[in-house]
Amino acid sequence: MAAAPRTIYDKCFDAHVAHKTEDGTVILYIDRHLVHEVTSPQAFEGLRNAGRKVRRPDCTLATVDHNIPTVSRKSYKDSKTFVEEADSRTQVVTLEDNVKEFGLTFFGLSDARQGIVHIIGPEQGFTLPGATIVCGDSHTSTHGAFGALAFGIGTSEVEHVLATQTILQKKAKNMRVQVEGQLGPGVNSKDIILHVIGIIGTAGGTGAVIEFCGSTIRSLSMEARMSICNMSIEAGARAGIIAPDDTTYEYIKGRPLAPKQGPEWDAAVAYWRSLPSDEGAHYDIDVQVKAADIPPTVTWGTSPQDVAPITGSVPDPKNAKNETQAKAWTRALEYMGLEANTPLDKIKIDKVFIGSCTNSRIEDLRQAASILHGKKVADGLYCMLVPGSGLVKKQAEAEGLDKIFQAAGFDWREAGCSMCLGMNPDQLQPGERCASTSNRNFEGRQGAGGRTHLMSPAMAAAAAITGYLTDVRKLTNGTRVGEDASKPEYNVQITDAKSYLTDKPLPPPAPLKRVPADTDEDAIRDVPASQTATAGGGMQKFTVVKGIAAPIDRANVDTDLIIPKQFLKTIKRSGLGSAFFWPARYDVKTGEPLADFVLNQAPFNKAQILVAWENWGCGSSREHAAWAMLDFGIRAVIAPSVADIHKTNLAKNGIVAAILKPEEVKEVMEAAKAKQEVIVDLEQNQVILPESSNKAFEFHVDSFTRHCLLNGLDDIDLTMEKENFIKSFEQERTKDTPWLDGFGYEATGAATKLQPVVDAAKSAAKKVTGTDW
Numbered sequence: 001m002a003a004a005p006r007t008i009y010d011k012c013f014d015a016h017v018a019h020k021t022e023d024g025t026v027i028l029y030i031d032r033h034l035v036h037e038v039t040s041p042q043a044f045e046g047l048r049n050a051g052r053k054v055r056r057p058d059c060t061l062a063t064v065d066h067n068i069p070t071v072s073r074k075s076y077k078d079s080k081t082f083v084e085e086a087d088s089r090t091q092v093v094t095l096e097d098n099v100k101e102f103g104l105t106f107f108g109l110s111d112a113r114q115g116i117v118h119i120i121g122p123e124q125g126f127t128l129p130g131a132t133i134v135c136g137d138s139h140t141s142t143h144g145a146f147g148a149l150a151f152g153i154g155t156s157e158v159e160h161v162l163a164t165q166t167i168l169q170k171k172a173k174n175m176r177v178q179v180e181g182q183l184g185p186g187v188n189s190k191d192i193i194l195h196v197i198g199i200i201g202t203a204g205g206t207g208a209v210i211e212f213c214g215s216t217i218r219s220l221s222m223e224a225r226m227s228i229c230n231m232s233i234e235a236g237a238r239a240g241i242i243a244p245d246d247t248t249y250e251y252i253k254g255r256p257l258a259p260k261q262g263p264e265w266d267a268a269v270a271y272w273r274s275l276p277s278d279e280g281a282h283y284d285i286d287v288q289v290k291a292a293d294i295p296p297t298v299t300w301g302t303s304p305q306d307v308a309p310i311t312g313s314v315p316d317p318k319n320a321k322n323e324t325q326a327k328a329w330t331r332a333l334e335y336m337g338l339e340a341n342t343p344l345d346k347i348k349i350d351k352v353f354i355g356s357c358t359n360s361r362i363e364d365l366r367q368a369a370s371i372l373h374g375k376k377v378a379d380g381l382y383c384m385l386v387p388g389s390g391l392v393k394k395q396a397e398a399e400g401l402d403k404i405f406q407a408a409g410f411d412w413r414e415a416g417c418s419m420c421l422g423m424n425p426d427q428l429q430p431g432e433r434c435a436s437t438s439n440r441n442f443e444g445r446q447g448a449g450g451r452t453h454l455m456s457p458a459m460a461a462a463a464a465i466t467g468y469l470t471d472v473r474k475l476t477n478g479t480r481v482g483e484d485a486s487k488p489e490y491n492v493q494i495t496d497a498k499s500y501l502t503d504k505p506l507p508p509p510a511p512l513k514r515v516p517a518d519t520d521e522d523a524i525r526d527v528p529a530s531q532t533a534t535a536g537g538g539m540q541k542f543t544v545v546k547g548i549a550a551p552i553d554r555a556n557v558d559t560d561l562i563i564p565k566q567f568l569k570t571i572k573r574s575g576l577g578s579a580f581f582w583p584a585r586y587d588v589k590t591g592e593p594l595a596d597f598v599l600n601q602a603p604f605n606k607a608q609i610l611v612a613w614e615n616w617g618c619g620s621s622r623e624h625a626a627w628a629m630l631d632f633g634i635r636a637v638i639a640p641s642v643a644d645i646h647k648t649n650l651a652k653n654g655i656v657a658a659i660l661k662p663e664e665v666k667e668v669m670e671a672a673k674a675k676q677e678v679i680v681d682l683e684q685n686q687v688i689l690p691e692s693s694n695k696a697f698e699f700h701v702d703s704f705t706r707h708c709l710l711n712g713l714d715d716i717d718l719t720m721e722k723e724n725f726i727k728s729f730e731q732e733r734t735k736d737t738p739w740l741d742g743f744g745y746e747a748t749g750a751a752t753k754l755q756p757v758v759d760a761a762k763s764a765a766k767k768v769t770g771t772d773w
């Protein structure tokens, strides 16, 4: 019998199964692991505490991006003196130490290849079709543009990948978003993805991998495709993926970490050509979009689904489809300082940010420059341009784009995440409004009290010129913007991105013996090592929890709200309870607790359970959200749906996500509001309302997660029990896809040489027995 047709997701997933248990839990082999400073310190600490090594340093690439200043690096000597903020410095220096100790390839602040983790992977050819790619960062979905299975993970999973080069997964649903036809003038890939999120909502892709296809997607460049997959996470999806084609291969060819030209390249391309979905493959969810229906799009509210055509107006809560939406819109309008029915192009802005892993590549910069050339930004506006990597910056300077931006009045910065989330000093002040090319418009995202409108680089450039949200078509007389690279409307020389990749690679870091605590290390870190050590893995058992449940009467609570960026700068897991729900719990300006917020009121300030509406924990992969909840005392969340990455993070920390039907959540919410106790019983798989005649609602937790929760098990140990499967998978991988093995950077003059694969067996973790799952 012929094999059933498969999607590209099915193929990538199936090709990486190292082991599968009866309940469908898979040990999925990971080909590529990207690491940054925010989500890795606790993972390395966990490895260190357990005496484990990094299993595949050759498949791991680290950089600093979130915390770093974007001011000129001319005076850079070392990070200890360059990064001024103490807690940011601690994270940067901790990663520098960790890459040395564990022997990983690292692009630090003195390296032109440093940049946002999702920019540098593709740039270096580290990102390849058919590969599994993870990073402790939700926008890992970006790499799906190459036909890779790429997704964000939490810090416990980062530790799992570092130790085992695998991750525990269950198969997701297949979803297809097909976009057909030609885009109108002034419309580009950012508009496509904002429009799609507007249609399906921020929970639309929950539990699914979205394949983007259709003639519109095929016609896009790799960089435009990356912007689309990047924001799949804003659509709630586990990953986004686009089948590779000649555009993909052309982009990859010649990059430092790509398979080398010759038989290796030919074999790789032959394999990649087998990846696109088979005719007749099954999709659980299908969405069709006409390119002609997509206008230049902006967001008006505090969720990426709050989108509208720039020709439209701020919506009126009176027209909301239900009460929950009306409440959410009212709240969003209040936060954004907007009146219902205001035309969008009458909204005045204070700042413009062009950057982020969504839109800081060379084509994004060219797009913005093609609008800005010969123009000036509006009076009183602060505008910043933050290239995605040192190499993007170099290329832009060679093309003269920096001159265009600077002449227009933009601040030309160094590479990093910058004001996308403001973990560094680049932030909005309370009440400031920003036209931004980033991906999240959550409350406080770009600075406490700041207001974000998401849009494309062309639209952000148009807003910079007028000082208002602006329809870019008005500035271009309806012509297509920056599309004909052979006849640029501005006087710059378009260059080839790959010519910037020929720098002499830096040597890989030499292994470092860890310095004893309380010597030099304490001086660097501001916090003595003795106070920063955290136990790796290890979680409390969960059987039954009975207690007060706090009613969080909101949908789409994002992890930026559960714990905002300023608390992510820790290298510990503990002590975050006071930061839990900070933006809602405290006055942004005075830091005083807000008496009317439920978690500040007795008895809810002692709640062990939360009840919320759909899509709890959407957005960022920060496991800090789970740590903050745990530290506050929360052991269970009851909701109609919980976002994928966050759900895993909860489980890794012994917190149960009890998913109930909306009408059941309604009853629990009412009981919670009445201050009645609620029981979450994992042994019986039931939520019980003891004060309502023991009314019970069934919930389901997959059997492996349930087993770990009931027994408080460390899943790294469990995975290492199956190490023989991982080893044989690695042997097969070396035979079938040899280009995925063993190349890091090695200083051999100007050339990059393949490095042998490390002996993974030697780094095997200690063995445990007596568990069976």
Ligand SMILES: CC(C)[C@H](C(=O)O)[C@@H](O)C(=O)O
Binding pocket: 038, 039, 066, 136, 137, 138, 139, 152, 421, 568, 619, 620, 621, 622, 623
């Ligand atoms: C810091 C990191 C966990 C986070 C993410 O996962 O997305 C960040 O990149 C963000 O954009 O909020």
Ligand code: SF4
Binding pocket: 065, 066, 116, 137, 139, 356, 357, 358, 416, 417, 420, 421, 438, 439
């Ligand atoms: S979304 Fe922003 S903060 Fe997160 S990785 Fe991308 S640029 Fe960095």
